[in-house]
Amino acid sequence: MTKTIDITELALRDAHQSLLATRMALDDMLPACADIDQAGYWSVECWGGATFDACIRFLNEDPWERLRTFRTMLPNSRLQMLLRGQNLLGYRHYEDGVVDRFVDKAAENGMDVFRVFDALNDIRNIRHSVQAVRRNGKHAQGTICYTVSPLHTTETFVEMAERLVELGCDSICLKDMAALLKPQAAYDVVKGIKTRCGDGVRVHVHTHATTGVTLVSLMKAIEAGADCVDTAISSMSLGPGHNPTESLVEMLDGTGYQAKLNKACLHRIKNHFAAVRPRYQAFMSNIIGVETDIFDSQIPGGMISNMESQLKQQKAEDRLEEVFIEVPRVREDAGFPPLVTPSSQIVGTQAVFNVLMGRYKVMSSEFADLMLGYYGKAPGERDPEVMAMAEAQAHKPAIEQRPADLLKPEWDALQTAATALPGCNGSQEDVLTYAMFPQVAAGFFGKRDQGPIYLGRDPQATDKPSAAGTDSTSVRSPVTYDVKLNGRSHRVSVTPINP
Amino acid sequence: MTKTIDITELALRDAHQSLLATRMALDDMLPACADIDQAGYWSVECWGGATFDACIRFLNEDPWERLRTFRTMLPNSRLQMLLRGQNLLGYRHYEDGVVDRFVDKAAENGMDVFRVFDALNDIRNIRHSVQAVRRNGKHAQGTICYTVSPLHTTETFVEMAERLVELGCDSICLKDMAALLKPQAAYDVVKGIKTRCGDGVRVHVHTHATTGVTLVSLMKAIEAGADCVDTAISSMSLGPGHNPTESLVEMLDGTGYQAKLNKACLHRIKNHFAAVRPRYQAFMSNIIGVETDIFDSQIPGGMISNMESQLKQQKAEDRLEEVFIEVPRVREDAGFPPLVTPSSQIVGTQAVFNVLMGRYKVMSSEFADLMLGYYGKAPGERDPEVMAMAEAQAHKPAIEQRPADLLKPEWDALQTAATALPGCNGSQEDVLTYAMFPQVAAGFFGKRDQGPIYLGRDPQATDKPSAAGTDSTSVRSPVTYDVKLNGRSHRVSVTPINP
Numbered sequence: 001m002t003k004t005i006d007i008t009e010l011a012l013r014d015a016h017q018s019l020l021a022t023r024m025a026l027d028d029m030l031p032a033c034a035d036i037d038q039a040g041y042w043s044v045e046c047w048g049g050a051t052f053d054a055c056i057r058f059l060n061e062d063p064w065e066r067l068r069t070f071r072t073m074l075p076n077s078r079l080q081m082l083l084r085g086q087n088l089l090g091y092r093h094y095e096d097g098v099v100d101r102f103v104d105k106a107a108e109n110g111m112d113v114f115r116v117f118d119a120l121n122d123i124r125n126i127r128h129s130v131q132a133v134r135r136n137g138k139h140a141q142g143t144i145c146y147t148v149s150p151l152h153t154t155e156t157f158v159e160m161a162e163r164l165v166e167l168g169c170d171s172i173c174l175k176d177m178a179a180l181l182k183p184q185a186a187y188d189v190v191k192g193i194k195t196r197c198g199d200g201v202r203v204h205v206h207t208h209a210t211t212g213v214t215l216v217s218l219m220k221a222i223e224a225g226a227d228c229v230d231t232a233i234s235s236m237s238l239g240p241g242h243n244p245t246e247s248l249v250e251m252l253d254g255t256g257y258q259a260k261l262n263k264a265c266l267h268r269i270k271n272h273f274a275a276v277r278p279r280y281q282a283f284m285s286n287i288i289g290v291e292t293d294i295f296d297s298q299i300p301g302g303m304i305s306n307m308e309s310q311l312k313q314q315k316a317e318d319r320l321e322e323v324f325i326e327v328p329r330v331r332e333d334a335g336f337p338p339l340v341t342p343s344s345q346i347v348g349t350q351a352v353f354n355v356l357m358g359r360y361k362v363m364s365s366e367f368a369d370l371m372l373g374y375y376g377k378a379p380g381e382r383d384p385e386v387m388a389m390a391e392a393q394a395h396k397p398a399i400e401q402r403p404a405d406l407l408k409p410e411w412d413a414l415q416t417a418a419t420a421l422p423g424c425n426g427s428q429e430d431v432l433t434y435a436m437f438p439q440v441a442a443g444f445f446g447k448r449d450q451g452p453i454y455l456g457r458d459p460q461a462t463d464k465p466s467a468a469g470t471d472s473t474s475v476r477s478p479v480t481y482d483v484k485l486n487g488r489s490h491r492v493s494v495t496p497i498n499p
Numbered sequence: 500m501t502k503t504i505d506i507t508e509l510a511l512r513d514a515h516q517s518l519l520a521t522r523m524a525l526d527d528m529l530p531a532c533a534d535i536d537q538a539g540y541w542s543v544e545c546w547g548g549a550t551f552d553a554c555i556r557f558l559n560e561d562p563w564e565r566l567r568t569f570r571t572m573l574p575n576s577r578l579q580m581l582l583r584g585q586n587l588l589g590y591r592h593y594e595d596g597v598v599d600r601f602v603d604k605a606a607e608n609g610m611d612v613f614r615v616f617d618a619l620n621d622i623r624n625i626r627h628s629v630q631a632v633r634r635n636g637k638h639a640q641g642t643i644c645y646t647v648s649p650l651h652t653t654e655t656f657v658e659m660a661e662r663l664v665e666l667g668c669d670s671i672c673l674k675d676m677a678a679l680l681k682p683q684a685a686y687d688v689v690k691g692i693k694t695r696c697g698d699g700v701r702v703h704v705h706t707h708a709t710t711g712v713t714l715v716s717l718m719k720a721i722e723a724g725a726d727c728v729d730t731a732i733s734s735m736s737l738g739p740g741h742n743p744t745e746s747l748v749e750m751l752d753g754t755g756y757q758a759k760l761n762k763a764c765l766h767r768i769k770n771h772f773a774a775v776r777p778r779y780q781a782f783m784s785n786i787i788g789v790e791t792d793i794f795d796s797q798i799p800g801g802m803i804s805n806m807e808s809q810l811k812q813q814k815a816e817d818r819l820e821e822v823f824i825e826v827p828r829v830r831e832d833a834g835f836p837p838l839v840t841p842s843s844q845i846v847g848t849q850a851v852f853n854v855l856m857g858r859y860k861v862m863s864s865e866f867a868d869l870m871l872g873y874y875g876k877a878p879g880e881r882d883p884e885v886m887a888m889a890e891a892q893a894h895k896p897a898i899e900q901r902p903a904d905l906l907k908p909e910w911d912a913l914q915t916a917a918t919a920l921p922g923c924n925g926s927q928e929d930v931l932t933y934a935m936f937p938q939v940a941a942g943f944f945g946k947r948d949q950g951p952i953y954l955g956r957d958p959q960a961t962d963k964p965s966a967a968g969t970d971s972t973s974v975r976s977p978v979t980y981d982v983k984l985n986g987r988s989h990r991v992s993v994t995p996i997n998p
Contacts, residue, residue: 183718184753212733212746215711216718219682234711234789238737246791247711254683267792288787290733292745293766 006042006228015232022054033073039265048081071110080113103132117143122376142169147338158192171202178300179210186217190224212290235274279456335378368394505541505727514731521553532572538764547580570609579612602631616642621875641668646837657691670701677799678709685716689723711789734773778955834877867893
């Protein structure tokens with residue numbers, strides 16, 4: 001008896017978010033859609049995460065229109081999105097009425113599977129979204145953010161899974177955003193969930209490839225009973241991205257498990273994105289190969305580059321090592337939150353502040369909110385002294401309740417504000433876009449009719465890495481520069497001299 | 500009870516052979532040697548394969564001197580080499596007396612572990628080398644070349660292991676040079692060997708990373724009882740190279756297996772090669788990420804680039820697909836040899852000939868030799884018609900005996916020829932260098948005293964890939980050029996204008 005393992009393809013969302021700073025244009029995805037639709041995936045992740053933000057901020061694309069296009073182009077596929085629970089796709093908590101409308105509209109525009117997570121694993125921040133998804137008759141996937149800390153054990157993750165099942169989730173996702181999930185842990189957690197919650201509870205596993213071990217983790221998760229794993233087509237895989245779809249398929253050969261995907265489709269999807277990816281060279285992540293330091297620092301790659309650029313702005317690049325040491329201390333003070341958007345940025349920025357200005361001498365308002373419970377309940381005890389400093393600096397008390405319970409109905413105000421903006425089309429979708437990113441949405445509405453901005457570049461026009469055996473000097477043809485010489489500016493064409 | 504898994508580090512041999520066309524200078528390895536020596540590896544592969552050839556052909560380094568330097572710099576380490584059985588490090592069969600002298604001298608200069616293989620898995624081509632290694636009191640590792648064909652089953656590999664053990668090998672290596680070894684096959688073969696030959700027989704597993712699945716294969720091999728696996732430090736890993744050492748270490752966490760390596764040493768080795776690798780950008784393999792097509796074509800990456808360049812020379816680049824279809828037919832005609840040096844080149848070249856000139860209209864002399872048994876016994880039946888054509892074209896009969904049995908003692912002639920060359924120092928090592936590569940050795944002897952040729956380049960002088968979010972123009976900092984302006988030459992520093 002061979003068990004079929006389902007696959008979620010990440011190429012259209014997390015893969016280009018992780019590898020190409022979420023800059024891929026819809027036009028570069030559409031030619032692959034027919035094959036993606038026929039390949040036999042369990043679902044196609046294509047929306048949510050940072051794609052909504054990137055659409056309106058960089059690409060001048062309407063994210064709702066993108067979703068409707070996917071619905072049309074992928075008629076046989078389950079469309080899947082990543083949803084930050086009560087944060088939706090923004091960076092604050094929304095009142096339940098906004099959550100309801102967002103989920104309703106996403107479902108109405110074609111979304112099938114909602115992967116709902118909370119950065120603190122606070123189930124109260126997930127509950128309302130899950131209920132809204134179920135009310136729409138769609139698939140609600142409750143998500144456990146995997147992290148490593150003295151407080152996070154197999155038991156804590158299994159317990160969370162149990163509570164997500166109680167909430168009515170249709171499946172559980174074990175989400176390893178930082179590639180920290182080692183093979184044995186993957187086995188133990190998945191096995192634990194299946195044992196506690198029953199074999200009938202679907203378990204999906206999402207990993208990144210950054211540390212190089214997680215394809216093995218997927219194998220172990222499958223052996224423990226995982227039903228579906230996330231991968232990205234090989235030409236959009238690895239580095240800070242994900243394990244390659246084709247490798248997953250081949251890995252299972254003869255093991256008693258199989259991924260029933262159409263290899264001819266995979267081949268064409270691979271070739272398509274192999275041609276597309278170089279167009280986004282300018283946005284490509286610096287991480288090539290693997291980085292296992294993350295196991296010790298537990299600092300995800302994206303967080304490191306954020307902290308580096310913050311230090312650079314302060315001309316303090318040399319203090320990165322100190323920040324690396326400070327991050328785990330800040331994280332412990334905050335009760336060991338998983339490091340994922342937005343907690344990763346909040347903890348990272350505070351660690352930079354602490355190194356540059358002294359520990360908690362200056363506290364970001366976000367970090368104060370994190371300490372005081374305004375993002376939800378931390379996994380562990382928070383440091384009482386730091387909490388007191390947060391209360392003093394933020395001039396507000398710590399809270400215990402679900403953060404969204406403090407919010408008053410806000411839909412009408414959002415609607416009034418959004419529809420007053422030039423270019424707003426008055427739809428609920430536009431109001432939701434405004435709700436997520438008020439400033440950016442205002443700009444987007446005003447120039448939406450100019451159509452998409454394409455940020456890719458013809459790879460022929462960009463520099464290629466040197467081929468084996470050729471000269472490694474990068475500039476080989478004449479280049480035109482403005483050259484200042486003796487105080488005068490000249491426009492000259494120059495050719496480098498080979499040493 | 501946690502079982503310790505031994506590790507062979509490949510950075511100093513196969514890693515730079517696979518990733519950087521074997522061009523790394525000894526000087527770029529030496530600063531890492533103290534840490535490599537202290538890291539706790541079972542062995543350090545550092546010699547043999549293509550390194551001998553590359554030393555005298557490209558680097559003007561004496562390979563024997565390189566070996567002696569490693570011996571000095573790695574006093575606590577087992578030094579390991581890859582030896583092509585009766586071919587030694589050359590491309591023809593040598594008479595047993597030459598094999599004896601080569602092994603004696605390698606042992607005398609510091610080699611500890613000899614990994615001996617034959618491209619056809621013909622044990623008769625391995626036997627004499629193994630005996631020579633044992634006579635020297637060194638570690639003889641008998642090697643099985645893993646391949647995929649209708650004839651190659653778990654049973655055939657296990658049977659070969661049994662015969663290698665009978666030969667007196669101290670350990671068995673399962674060598675997967677094309678990254679075709681899938682997890683279940685790795686488990687089955689290793690388990691089969693351990694069951695048949697006894698748990699006490701050491702099994703080492705060597706894989707490449709090209710297809711993306713082989714770290715999982717190493718996990719399965721370990722679960723089946725493998726004692727030692729080959730990896731390369733992360734900054735010299737992946738692509739057509741090997742799985743990263745640090746990922747292997749982390750992968751085992753909590754599994755009941757452990758690799759007892761010193762993480763601080765690994766970290767410094769990684770940082771060293773991370774700085775060195777970009778110097779060899781010009782020689783870097785084009786394969787980045789993974790390539791799973793190999794599972795269908797069974798054509799290793801290096802063979803594809805060879806065939807591409809052959810077609811290019813004939814202005815027939817468009818016929819590569821036909822060659823891909825022809826390779827498996829040629830391989831079947833030849834009795835399904837594994838595709839590894841030199842059989843991979845021989846089969847690939849003949850496939851190109853067949854496509855360009857008609858099937859076997861022209862036969863390379865090497866392919867005729869392969870068909871007629873002059874490389875040894877093929878795994879399966881050869882096509883009788885093609886054999887007849889080979890006999891007709893090569894004007895010699897098919898043979899059944901061990902090819903080296905046809906050879907007369909040749910040492911004296913080699914010695915006479917070598918010592919007559921200007922620059923030959925008269926040592927047996929020089930005679931062996933000449934024996935391996937007569938033409939190249941002649942040139943090398945003549946210019947040896949000029950010292951090493953360093954083929955790396957300061958990475959500051961080469962282009963770096965653009966960082967995320969920045970402009971894709973490759974040159975961002977001022978560069979100094981000689982600029983001719985109005986007939987006069989100026990040395991100026993210029994900065995590009997961002998568009």
